[in-house]
Amino acid sequence: MIYDLLKKLVETNTVHDNETELALYLADYFKDNADKIELFGEGKRKNIIAYFGNLNSKNILLFSGHLDTVSALETDWNTDPFVLTKLDGLLYARGTADMKGGIVAAIFAILEAKKAGLLNDKLVIFVGSADEETGADSSLGCKKVVEHLINENIIPTGVIIPEPNAKKDHLKINLGHRGLIWLRCQSEGTVVHSGLLKKEDNAILKMSKFIEAVYSLFPKEPTKENGVPSSSCRVTYINSGTEQGFKRTPSNCVADLDIRISPLEKNENILAQVKAIAKKFEITINMIKNTPAASISKDEKIVKVITEALKESNISYELGYASPTCDAHWFIGYNIPAINGMGATGGNPHAANEYILFDSIEDRIKTFKKIIEKW
Numbered sequence: 484m485i486y487d488l489l490k491k492l493v494e495t496n497t498v499h500d501n502e503t504e505l506a507l508y509l510a511d512y513f514k515d516n517a518d519k520i521e522l523f524g525e526g527k528r529k530n531i532i533a534y535f536g537n538l539n540s541k542n543i544l545l546f547s548g549h550l551d552t553v554s555a556l557e558t559d560w561n562t563d564p565f566v567l568t569k570l571d572g573l574l575y576a577r578g579t580a581d582m583k584g585g586i587v588a589a590i591f592a593i594l595e596a597k598k599a600g601l602l603n604d605k606l607v608i609f610v611g612s613a614d615e616e617t618g619a620d621s622s623l624g625c626k627k628v629v630e631h632l633i634n635e636n637i638i639p640t641g642v643i644i645p646e647p648n649a650k651k652d653h654l655k656i657n658l659g660h661r662g663l664i665w666l667r668c669q670s671e672g673t674v675v676h677s678g679l680l681k682k683e684d685n686a687i688l689k690m691s692k693f694i695e696a697v698y699s700l701f702p703k704e705p706t707k708e709n710g711v712p713s714s715s716c717r718v719t720y721i722n723s724g725t726e727q728g729f730k731r732t733p734s735n736c737v738a739d740l741d742i743r744i745s746p747l748e749k750n751e752n753i754l755a756q757v758k759a760i761a762k763k764f765e766i767t768i769n770m771i772k773n774t775p776a777a778s779i780s781k782d783e784k785i786v787k788v789i790t791e792a793l794k795e796s797n798i799s800y801e802l803g804y805a806s807p808t809c810d811a812h813w814f815i816g817y818n819i820p821a822i823n824g825m826g827a828t829g830g831n832p833h834a835a836n837e838y839i840l841f842d843s844i845e846d847r848i849k850t851f852k853k854i855i856e857k858w
């Protein structure tokens with residue numbers, strides 16, 4: 484049963500698209516057990532919200548997972564990325580670890596809790612959302628879900644986003660995640676004969692000084708201090724000149740910067756500093772993406788309930804922060820405490836030969852059920 488649902492989820496291709504097919508499948512899967520089901524969004528990019536338990540309760544725990552995956556270059560894989568394949572005790576397919584395994588665990592935990600009569604005085608919500616894998620800044624997915632819940636005055640008191648967990652027997656509870664700013668930067672210069680004794684107005688030099696100055700805002704090597712990942716910057720692309728050669732200086736230079744913001748920092752602060760440097764070196768910047776960093780206090784109920792449940796089950800854990808971004812900021816932005824992580828355990832998310840340890844799903848079902856029981 485658990486295997487069958489995982490198989491259906493990963494064998495439905497949701498590479499940056501087509502979440503509606505899975506949302507419809509899950510709506511049918513839930514039809515005998517859910518107390519309310521909503522499907523909404525646009526075209527092939529729909530979200531599902533399924534409600535279980537007491538619809539009038541204000542004691543609301545929500546599990547949220549993104550239904551989309553990144554692409555898979557089939558030639559790099561040892562197996563078909565869209566067929567769940569068992570090999571040496573591991574299950575391979577795109578999306579197994581990130582994060583359809585975690586979604587299966589959440590679903591089974593909720594259904595088992597409902598069957599056991601644990602939801603009479605509380606409401607547990609499952610969200611399967613669209614379009615997270617483009618940088619968690621989409622207006623089609625989790626943003627729509629959270630705004631809908633707020634409009635309906637359904638305010639979760641805790642949220643778990645079961646993104647992959649690196650270790651099988653040691654859970655990482657992320658109190659937040661880094662933010663992300665993508666900047667396309669451009670400098671202008673004057674085209675002149677490069678052999679003349681003229682004062683230089685060089686687009687490449689301006690850009691290189693700008694990049695060095697921006698880099699100086701960040702630690703030389705990204706670090707983790709007390710579990711908190713630092714902010715970081717990477718130049719990922721540069722282009723200048725009209726042709727390769729020596730005769731003339733270029734009219735412009737374009738560079739892309741991928742900046743990641745520490746969970747305890749604010750995107751606006753970093754952005755203001757980068758803008759000041761851009762002004763100094765006459766660089767125009769175009770913001771391509773701006774996903775906020777977000778974090779919650781370890782004193783929130785969601786953290787306390789999870790850690791109590793883990794202690795009672797003798798499961799080791801640590802509190803930390805995720806380096807990549809995720810959907811948690813949509814909830815945290817509305818003061819809804821959300822943690823991410825503690826999903827199923829596997830490897831190679833976003834890479835070739837992504838896999839999952841099947842028994843980690845079974846382990847997480849037990850853990851999530853206990854959390855639901857204590858909620």
Ligand SMILES: [Zn+2]
Nearest residue numbers: 549581582646
């Ligand atoms: Zn993910």
